[in-house]
Amino acid sequence: MHILIEKGHIIDPSQGIDGIGNILIEDGKIKEVYIQSKEQKAKSKSSPPQPSPSMEEGLPPADRIINAKGMFVIPGLIDMHVHLREPGFEYKETIKTGTAAAIRGGFTTVCCMPNTFPVNDNASVTEFIIRKSLEGLCTVLPIGAITKGQKGEELVEMGTMKDEGCIAFSDDGLPVMNSLMMRRALEYSKAFNLPIISHCEDLTLSEDGVMSEGLLSMTLGLRGIPAEAEQIMVFRDILLAELTQGKLHIAHVSTKGSVKLIRDAKKRGVNVTAETCPHYFSLTEDAVKNYDTNAKVNPPLRTNKDIEAIKEGLKDGTIDVIATDHAPHHRDEKLKEFDLAPSGISGLETALGLSMRLVDEGVITINQLIEKMSVNPSRILGLCSPPSFFITGPKGTFAKGADADVAIIDTKKEFRVEASKFFSKGKNTPFDGWMLKGAPAITISKGRIYEWK
Amino acid sequence: MLQKDLLGIKEISVEDITLILETAAGFKDVLGRDIKKVPTLRGKTAVNLFFEPSTRTRTSFELAAIRLSTDVINFSVPTSSVVKGESLIDTALTVQALGADFIILRHPSAGVPHLLARKLRASVINAGDGANEHPTQALLDAFTIQEKKGGIEGLDIAIVGDIMHSRVAKSNIYSLTKLGAKIRLIGPPTLIPEEMKEIGVGVFHTMEKGLKDVDVVMMLRIQMERQGKGFFPSTEEYSKNWGLTPERLSLAKDDAIVMHPGPMNRGIEIASEIADGPQSVILEQVTNGLAVRMAVMYLLAGVKR
Numbered sequence: 001m002h003i004l005i006e007k008g009h010i011i012d013p014s015q016g017i018d019g020i021g022n023i024l025i026e027d028g029k030i031k032e033v034y035i036q037s038k039e040q041k042a043k044s045k046s047s048p049p050q051p052s053p054s055m056e057e058g059l060p061p062a063d064r065i066i067n068a069k070g071m072f073v074i075p076g077l078i079d080m081h082v083h084l085r086e087p088g089f090e091y092k093e094t095i096k097t098g099t100a101a102a103i104r105g106g107f108t109t110v111c112c113m114p115n116t117f118p119v120n121d122n123a124s125v126t127e128f129i130i131r132k133s134l135e136g137l138c139t140v141l142p143i144g145a146i147t148k149g150q151k152g153e154e155l156v157e158m159g160t161m162k163d164e165g166c167i168a169f170s171d172d173g174l175p176v177m178n179s180l181m182m183r184r185a186l187e188y189s190k191a192f193n194l195p196i197i198s199h200c201e202d203l204t205l206s207e208d209g210v211m212s213e214g215l216l217s218m219t220l221g222l223r224g225i226p227a228e229a230e231q232i233m234v235f236r237d238i239l240l241a242e243l244t245q246g247k248l249h250i251a252h253v254s255t256k257g258s259v260k261l262i263r264d265a266k267k268r269g270v271n272v273t274a275e276t277c278p279h280y281f282s283l284t285e286d287a288v289k290n291y292d293t294n295a296k297v298n299p300p301l302r303t304n305k306d307i308e309a310i311k312e313g314l315k316d317g318t319i320d321v322i323a324t325d326h327a328p329h330h331r332d333e334k335l336k337e338f339d340l341a342p343s344g345i346s347g348l349e350t351a352l353g354l355s356m357r358l359v360d361e362g363v364i365t366i367n368q369l370i371e372k373m374s375v376n377p378s379r380i381l382g383l384c385s386p387p388s389f390f391i392t393g394p395k396g397t398f399a400k401g402a403d404a405d406v407a408i409i410d411t412k413k414e415f416r417v418e419a420s421k422f423f424s425k426g427k428n429t430p431f432d433g434w435m436l437k438g439a440p441a442i443t444i445s446k447g448r449i450y451e452w453k
Numbered sequence: 454m455l456q457k458d459l460l461g462i463k464e465i466s467v468e469d470i471t472l473i474l475e476t477a478a479g480f481k482d483v484l485g486r487d488i489k490k491v492p493t494l495r496g497k498t499a500v501n502l503f504f505e506p507s508t509r510t511r512t513s514f515e516l517a518a519i520r521l522s523t524d525v526i527n528f529s530v531p532t533s534s535v536v537k538g539e540s541l542i543d544t545a546l547t548v549q550a551l552g553a554d555f556i557i558l559r560h561p562s563a564g565v566p567h568l569l570a571r572k573l574r575a576s577v578i579n580a581g582d583g584a585n586e587h588p589t590q591a592l593l594d595a596f597t598i599q600e601k602k603g604g605i606e607g608l609d610i611a612i613v614g615d616i617m618h619s620r621v622a623k624s625n626i627y628s629l630t631k632l633g634a635k636i637r638l639i640g641p642p643t644l645i646p647e648e649m650k651e652i653g654v655g656v657f658h659t660m661e662k663g664l665k666d667v668d669v670v671m672m673l674r675i676q677m678e679r680q681g682k683g684f685f686p687s688t689e690e691y692s693k694n695w696g697l698t699p700e701r702l703s704l705a706k707d708d709a710i711v712m713h714p715g716p717m718n719r720g721i722e723i724a725s726e727i728a729d730g731p732q733s734v735i736l737e738q739v740t741n742g743l744a745v746r747m748a749v750m751y752l753l754a755g756v757k758r
Contacts, residue, residue, distance in 0.1 A: 098610035215648040219463070221585025291564030335542055337562035337584070445459060 001063050003449065008068025008408060010035065012075055013371045014384075014397035023073060024062070027403040027449035029107045033398050064449065068408050070367070071125075071441060073369050075396050076108025076405030077352065078377035080168070081197075081251055081275060081323035083141065083344070084110070088117025088126060092329040093425045095129070099136035101326070101348040101424035103450050106440035108138045109395055110326075110348075110403035111381065113172045114145040121156045126164040126358055138445045139405070141167045141381070141391070146185045146196060150174040153181070155188060162324040167381045170197035170251065173298065177203055179236060186237075186246025195247040195273070195380060198232035200258070201225075201299065210339055212285040212300040220291070227255040227306070230299055234258045238265040241272050249380055250274040252325050254299040256309035261316040269418060273380050274313075274319035278354035279345055279430070281310045287430050293334045293341035295430040297327070311363045320376040322369075323352045328426020346426030350417055352409070355435030359411075360437070408442040415439050455677060457756050458577040459749055461586035462627040470628055475594050476748035477741070484744055494754055499555040500548045503580070504530045507559055509715055509739065510580050510590075514557045523555070545569045553630035554729040555750055558582070584618050589749060590714055591624035593742040595632060597734055598669055600673040600712050600741070603630040606633030611663055612703075613639040613695060614673030614722060615684070617646050621714045622673055639663035640695055642647070643684045661697060664704040671712045672697055675722045688721055697723045702732065710734045 003025040010021050010033060021035035046314055056207035081101065085093035095112075102110045109125065112129065114120035120129060126142050143167035148154045151174075158169060169189060174196065176182045185196050206229040211217050213224025234250055238261060241248035253259060253276045262274045287295035295301060313319040327344025334341050358364050364372070378384050378396025385394065393403040419432040442451040455469050462470070484490055497519040511527065518525035528548055539547075541560075548556060554709035556575045558566050570577040578583070581587040598605055610629055616622045624686050626636055637655040640643050645656055657663030664670065675691055685691045697715050702711065711723075711732045719725045727733060 215651050218617075218646045218648045219623075220584050223584075280726060290566050334539065335540070337541060337560070337568070339562040374685045 001025070001447070002061070003064045003404070003444070004067065005064035005066045005073055005406065006407065008071050008073035010073045010398070011367055011370055013367050014075070014375045015399060017081065017398065018025075023398060023406070024162060025444070028404050029393060030398050030402045030404055032400065035243035053066070066408070066442060066449070067314040068130045070410070070412070072366065072409045072411060074407050074409065075103060075374045075398055076407050076443065077106045077346065078109040078383070078396055079324050079326065079351070080321060080377040080381060081277070082110045082112050082326040082348065083115065083328065084112040085328060087125070087134060088118060092132045092330055095132045095136045095140060097425045098326070098348070099138045099326070101134070101346070101422060103137045103443045104357045104423045104440070105348040105350070106352045106407035106409065106443055107348060108407070108443065109141060110138060110290050110385070111141045111167060113142050113143050113170060114384065115150060115172055115174070119145050119149055120263065120382045121148045121150070123157065123160045124125060124322065126161050126166050130158065130165040137448070138389070139395070139448070141165070143168045143170050145169065146171045146176055146183065152176045152178050155185060158189055158192055158194065162194060166194070167383070168195045168197050168249070170199065171291055172197070172199045172251070173333075175201050175203065175233060176198045179240065183240050184242055186244040186248060188238055190244070190246055191261075193332060193382065195249045197249045197251050198233070198237045199251045200230050200237060202229045202232045205229040205232065210296060210300070211288050212302050213301070214285070216285050216289070218288070219404040225300055227257055227302065230255050231257040231261060233267065234261045238262070238270055238272055242268070242270050245271060248272045252277050252280065252299060252323070253310065253319060254302055254306065254314070256306045259309045259313040261317055263316070266318060273320045273376070273441060276310050276319050276321055278347060278351050281314070282354050283430060288338070291338045292430060293336065293338055294345070294428050296341055296343050297345050298343035302445045311358065314358065314364055314368070314372065315400040320372065320380065322351065322372045323377070324348055324357050326424070326425050328430050330425075331427060334388055334428050344428065345430065346419075346422060346424045346428050348424060349422050350429060350431050350434075350436065352440065353415070353417070353438050354431070356436065377434040393406075404410050404444055404447065406442075406444040407440045409438055410441045411438045412440065413437065419436075455752055455756055457754060458726045459588055459754065460566050460570060460577065460579050462588050462591050462624045462631070463586065469559070470592065470595065470631060473592055473745065473752060474530070474599060475747050476593055476752060477596050477744040479594070480747040480751070481741065481744040484520045484740070490520050492522045492524060494750060495756060497523040498552050499523050499557060499750065500551070500553040500737070501525065501527045501557045502545065502548055502559075503527070504560040505581070507580070510559065513739070513742045514580060514746050517743050518555075520743070521750060521751065522755060528581070541565065541609045542569075542572055549573050549575050555753070567748045570596045574758075576756075578749060578753070580676060581620050582670040584623070585620055586624045587620040588624050588744070590621050590748055592747040593738055594625055594626050594671065594712060594714075596745050597712065597738050598710070601734060602668060607630060608668040608669060609637065609666060610634045610669040611637045611639055611667045612671045612673065613660070613663070614675055614696065615644045615679060616640055616649065616673070617644045617674050618676065625671065626652070630654070637663050637667065641685050641691070642681060660697075660701045661704065664701055667705045667709055668711055669712065670697065670702065670705055672723050674714065674716065674717060690707065692721045696721060697727055699724060699726060702727055712738060714738070
């Protein structure tokens with residue numbers, strides 16, 4: 001089976017490719033990338049590029065030719081922070097519906113957090129997820145818990161779980177509060193060269209807070225969470241990473257102070273990487289003004305100065321990754337008292353569009369966007385040279401022999417976010433009705449082509 | 454312009470507040486008559502939907518409805534914060550399906566009246582939501598101050614106690630500020646959010662400084678469950694520092710009035726001799742509450758849908 005994607009604007013930062021050209025896919029692998037000319041893209045609007053004869057030479061006949069003229073052809077996006085809810089919470093999401101949402105959003109690989117029921121804290125749960133993911137539309141890579149039951153008391157069998165398919169460890173929403181346990185996790189995981197992903201929240205300080213602390217939380221009568229609840233743990237984990245030389249990845253950075261702590265740590269040479277999520281650079285706490293539970297998320301939405309700092313961090317590379325923290329919930333759960341509604345945003349189907357706004361605003365380039373949504377996650381998780389049996393080939397790159405994970409994006413076409421039409425079971429989004437640009441026209445994953453008008 | 458619901462003082466204008474207070478004055482006259490009942494809202498139905506224990510507010514609303522010839526029922530939900538079985542929305546829709554025109558709502562979570570107001574046709578009257586607002590309490594307090602002082606503009610008003618968790622304090626700050634009073638908050642720093650300064654009120658941590666020359670002293674109930682959680686070490690220490698004693702009250706203007714939304718902890722936040730003394734208007738607050746709540750129901754019934 002041969003697929004030829006022609007005339008698209010191919011960008012692959014992993015190899016420094018940026019130009020108009022064709023990609024040939026053979027049996028689910030990248031066979032060849034032909035770039036016509038780098039200069040062409042500058043004047044591509046006035047004089048559309050014609051495939052040169054040399055590009056056609058030696059090509060085997062394709063079973064399917066995709067005309068990507070006027071569109072970006074990029075490595076499939078990799079989301080290193082999603083909640084697929086299976087096993088245990090299939091009423092919120094399943095691997096099948098979650099991966100469908102991923103495909104719709106241009107993602108071809110998603111990494112699922114361990115807070116399922118049972119928790120992914122042992123090899124048999126990991127094995128279940130890997131087996132279930134065979135029916136998924138895109139590649140699913142499980143993140144194991146750091147401690148058994150996410151209780152913060154006893155390390156999981158990291159080696160065995162890696163053998164079964166885990167690519168990182170995190171206690172996500174139930175952060176390891178005990179500093180000694182976190183130290184051990186950062187040390188022990190070095191044996192397997194897998195990152196520890198930390199949801200940074202000092203639970204004793206955030207207590208039962210439900211939104212960002214400040215004038216607005218006081219005005220709404222809602223309990224606030226100070227930015228320091230995040231920053232204390234960001235700093236602790238950076239110090240522990242420094243102490244142990246472990247591999248630390250900080251999840252969903254939401255505050256100005258965290259950006260600064262991470263920037264300083266990187267300058268010192270600490271082995272730390274970080275992600276943020278589209279909602280942390282798209283919305284302020286004002287989104288909860290009307291007690292809208294769809295804007296309730298943890299860490300909470302912050303202020304304009306935090307958004308500015310996060311954008312700065314994305315620009316200068318302090319923040320390596322844009323992840324979604326896709327957290328689908330059932331309608332009935334969100335239709336509750338603000339205090340009682342669960343935190344989370346269903347993010348897979350809006351992430352690219354929201355991130356494209358940063359490109360439009362000139363905060364980051366399209367190349368940086370692809371780095372943050374594909375290349376860097378691949379590098380952090382070691383997917384460039386697949387660590388285990390279940391990853392069929394390199395990801396986040398168009399290198400020869402890599403998995404043919406491709407997103408073809410129409411950056412000009414505007415679309416309206418319609419939560420009711422999400423592929424995800426979770427319709428919980430504060431972006432319903434927003435007009436965005438940059439939906440994938442085609443996503444290619446696991447050898448299949450998905451396309452939308 | 455009043456909308457179908459009364460969710461909070463934040464949401465209404467000075468004109469709305471003034472209209473409610475004026476209307477309440479009319480109803481207060483009615484309450485002074487031999488026959489204290491008017492047929493104004495005959496055939497209407499009010500439901501007290503209380504998710505938190507309350508005696509005085511619930512009773513006050515109940516009697517206000519009765520005085521307006523509105524049928525009223527109490528729908529008390531077991532006090533557990535998580536209602537088992539039926540969801541909040543289902544409970545409210547059930548009450549509405551019974552034919553309620555007014556749903557008088559108290560709930561431990563902030564924002565619940567706003568959530569229900571969006572879902573219901575009935576008028577939602579907020580009778581206290583978490584640490585957010587308790588608008589009718591603020592209205593009756595404003596009514597009482599106005600009655601005693603002849604006006605509110607320019608008065609110095611001290612609110613003493615647990616501002617952070619108090620919906621009464623919040624609603625009062627909004628309404629009295631809108632009406633032109635100068636507010637001072639007094640209490641331990643752990644119970645007064647720093648952000649209060651941003652909304653233009655004075656913050657004091659000692660009674661001696663805060664009470665000087667004020668026209669009104671509004672005491673808040675101190676909740677026993679706050680001690681031991683780091684807000685203050687003990688009620689004894691609280692009382693020693695922020696309790697209202699005759700010596701401290703003497704720092705206020707000679708004709709200052711003392712208010713309390715009740716129920717009081719005598720001897721803790723307020724000395725008995727003050728509560729029962731000549732400056733106390735605590736029982737008049739209760740009486741005025743009836744008139745104010747009648748006015749609110751009357752005005753909301755007249756809002757065009």
